[in-house]
Amino acid sequence: MNMNKNKLCRTLLLSSLLLGGTFTLSHAQDEPLVAGIEAAFPPWAYAQGGEYKGIAVDAMRAIAENQGLEVEFRDMPWPSLIPALANERIDLLVTGLNVTRERNEVLDFTIPWWENDDEVLVNADSELNVVTALCCGATIGAQGGSTQHSWIQANLVENEDIDVTLRSYEDYVTAIEDMGVGRIDSVVVSTDTAEDFISKGRDVRIAGTITQGQPQALAVSRGDPNGILGTLNRGIMELYESGKWQEIVHSYAPYATIRQIPATMPDYVRTYQEPIAGLGEE
Amino acid sequence: MVFDTLVAEFPFLLRGLWIGVQLLAALLALGFVLGLTLAVMSVYGHWTLRLFTVVFERIFRGIPEIVLLLLFFYGIGELLPLSPFLAAVLALGLRSTAYQAQIFRGSIQSVAGGEVMAARALGMSRLGAIWHIVLPQALRRSIGPWTNEYSAELKATSLAYVIGVVELTRQASYIVSNLQGNTLTVFAVVAAMYFVVNRLGNAGLYALERKLAVPGFEGRGASS
Numbered sequence: 001m002n003m004n005k006n007k008l009c010r011t012l013l014l015s016s017l018l019l020g021g022t023f024t025l026s027h028a029q030d031e032p033l034v035a036g037i038e039a040a041f042p043p044w045a046y047a048q049g050g051e052y053k054g055i056a057v058d059a060m061r062a063i064a065e066n067q068g069l070e071v072e073f074r075d076m077p078w079p080s081l082i083p084a085l086a087n088e089r090i091d092l093l094v095t096g097l098n099v100t101r102e103r104n105e106v107l108d109f110t111i112p113w114w115e116n117d118d119e120v121l122v123n124a125d126s127e128l129n130v131v132t133a134l135c136c137g138a139t140i141g142a143q144g145g146s147t148q149h150s151w152i153q154a155n156l157v158e159n160e161d162i163d164v165t166l167r168s169y170e171d172y173v174t175a176i177e178d179m180g181v182g183r184i185d186s187v188v189v190s191t192d193t194a195e196d197f198i199s200k201g202r203d204v205r206i207a208g209t210i211t212q213g214q215p216q217a218l219a220v221s222r223g224d225p226n227g228i229l230g231t232l233n234r235g236i237m238e239l240y241e242s243g244k245w246q247e248i249v250h251s252y253a254p255y256a257t258i259r260q261i262p263a264t265m266p267d268y269v270r271t272y273q274e275p276i277a278g279l280g281e282e
Numbered sequence: 283m284v285f286d287t288l289v290a291e292f293p294f295l296l297r298g299l300w301i302g303v304q305l306l307a308a309l310l311a312l313g314f315v316l317g318l319t320l321a322v323m324s325v326y327g328h329w330t331l332r333l334f335t336v337v338f339e340r341i342f343r344g345i346p347e348i349v350l351l352l353l354f355f356y357g358i359g360e361l362l363p364l365s366p367f368l369a370a371v372l373a374l375g376l377r378s379t380a381y382q383a384q385i386f387r388g389s390i391q392s393v394a395g396g397e398v399m400a401a402r403a404l405g406m407s408r409l410g411a412i413w414h415i416v417l418p419q420a421l422r423r424s425i426g427p428w429t430n431e432y433s434a435e436l437k438a439t440s441l442a443y444v445i446g447v448v449e450l451t452r453q454a455s456y457i458v459s460n461l462q463g464n465t466l467t468v469f470a471v472v473a474a475m476y477f478v479v480n481r482l483g484n485a486g487l488y489a490l491e492r493k494l495a496v497p498g499f500e501g502r503g504a505s506s
Contacts (some may be wrong), residue, residue, distance in 0.1 A: 003454060035402060036446075038455055039456055039459075040455045040458070040459035041459065042459055042460060042462070046456065046459055046460055047294075047453075047456040047460075048291070048456070048460055049290070049294070050293070050294050050297065074366075074446050075446060075448055076445070076446040077443060077444055077446075077452075077455075080444055080445065080446065083356065084356075084446070087356050087359070087361055089355065089356065089363070123363070172462075173458055173462055173463055173465060174465065175460070176463065177463060177465060196462060197462050200461060200462040200463070201283075202463055203461055223407075275386070
């Protein structure tokens with residue numbers, strides 16, 4: 001009897017050893033390029049029915065196909081994506097990524113494929129307008145670390161004539177829910193996300209638009225270690241010129257205005273200095 | 283609409299839960315093997331080995347899980363590229379090692395020293411006495427405290443999403459973002475799923491404890 005129990009103890013010990021070994025072996029590194037996405041960011045990238053979908057995901061698949069790249073997607077939360085790319089733990093970043101000075105220091109951007117403005121969202125039954133939603137004691141919400149957040153900080157909070165409070169949120173869903181229960185007055189969010197909230201039946205309306213012309217692009221690690229920047233730029237241009245890009249965008253965002261590609265290219269971006277990789281050879 | 287989506291996406295919540303359970307099994311197994319080794323070293327080892335176990339435990343019990351995850355994925359990953367899953371197994375598994383070592387050290391020390399002396403007097407080797415006399419008793423006594431470690435680590439798997447492991451919590455955030463809301467409903471379902479796995483695991487461990495109890499020994503009430 002007692003010997004049996006000893007045996008059981010030892011069998012448990014051995015089987016746990018074996019279990020540990022199996023898991024270690026079955027998760028080796030793979031060969032294809034790893035594209036980091038944030039699959040909680042519709043309409044650019046999201047997961048539904050166990051599949052990654054969205055404008056950025058479909059566009060990347062199309063580019064990979066016509067440029068002969070092999071790409072697999074890896075989902076990470078937004079705050080992890082840029083560090084992962086900067087440390088070359090992923091090979092490219094495919095999402096609604098805004099081109100900014102700070103990011104230009106650690107990443108190499110492809111040509112911009114999109115431009116965004118910011119929308120001021122208020123509750124559907126709110127009486128606030130575009131001015132009162134952003135002044136005179138209003139509390140404004142934005143995603144921490146976003147371009148909207150830094151814009152409000154620099155232009156409204158630090159201006160002493162305008163009395164506003166800025167709250168940061170980890171994501172816009174929480175910000176919108178907080179506005180719904182009356183903790184904040186307005187939320188400033190990019191046009192595509194604002195339209196997504198409205199089309200999904202959230203009880204909000206757009207009080208006004210802040211024209212930003214904020215370009216968005218894909219990015220690779222600084223110095224382009226895989227040498228794919230030119231290929232990606234070519235792929236983006238071909239996608240646009242073939243009309244496939246317009247098709248993909250409209251399948252996710254039927255009313256979106258398609259901007260010309262390349263969109264505005266700020267001159268502080270290293271990879272936008274002539275000659276631009278992959279463009280202009282023909 | 284929330285419920286339709288939840289029903290449609292439920293298989294993927296289950297898939298996320300399965301990834302979480304695999305992560306749990308792997309990290310607990312790693313922690314079990316290394317933790318038991320460290321515990322034996324800390325009780326019977328040379329002073330250098332004992333010093334090593336103290337330093338190891340201090341370090342891994344003194345750093346938050348999420349920081350360990352980031353350190354293993356970005357820090358160690360720089361030298362030796364690890365998949366997110368493997369990085370999570372190592373980060374959480376080594377932390378679990380430190381906690382499990384404490385559990386096993388306590389239960390090894392609870393076995394009366396005279397038993398080893400008696401075994402040695404009968405001609406058993408030192409390692410033989412530890413393997414045949416001490417560990418079978420110590421392991422039984424550690425099942426109770428070990429259930430706590432199981433519960434703690436199950437919940438810790440929910441942090442692995444920060445380095446890109448698509449487990450249950452991450453699958454839930456997919457649903458929240460698809461709906462652009464309904465955080466409360468979705469995470470209530472996820473909470474219930476963690477709760478059920480936790481209860482089932484604990485029930486299994488209690489049953490194991492009863493099954494393995496030494497007859498006549500004091501245990502958690504039920505055994506006698």
